[in-house]
Amino acid sequence: MHRNRRDFLADVGKGMLIAGVGPALAADLGISSAFADEEPKRLLFGDREPLVALMQETPADRLLPILVDKLKAGTDLKTLLAAAALANARTLGGGDYDGFHDFMALMPSYQMARESPEPRRSLPVLAQTRLPS
Secondary structure, three states, rough: OOOOOOHHHHHHHHHHHHHHHHHHHHHOOOOOOOOOOOOOOOOOOOOHHHHHHHHHHHHHHHHHHHHHHHHHHHOHHHHHHHHHHHHHHHHHOOOOOOHHHHHHHHHHHHHHOOOOHHHHOOOOHHHHOOOOO
């Protein structure tokens, strides 16, 4: 599939629109409210929690081989990407957020992966899957 610059920029614009709507939807769902006198609670992510925790707790220099093993064991790339986004949010949320470059690169890397030949499909996502220490 060959894409031109106009298609790429249209996809980026759609992603930015979705990102802009995100906080409002979170507020409507009641998951983004916090009060100064409340003790912060750890976000939990249901069935993705083990993978998210693995990404957060594994030292960065050991993470990539573990994620490759997860892919070989049947974890799909979309699940891996979602867990990376959630780990990024929990790791960096509520503080000085300096992980937005990594976070914003996840969806374009997934799109590149979807357009890549099967043997190399996971490479664009794996190249972006890192967490700050």
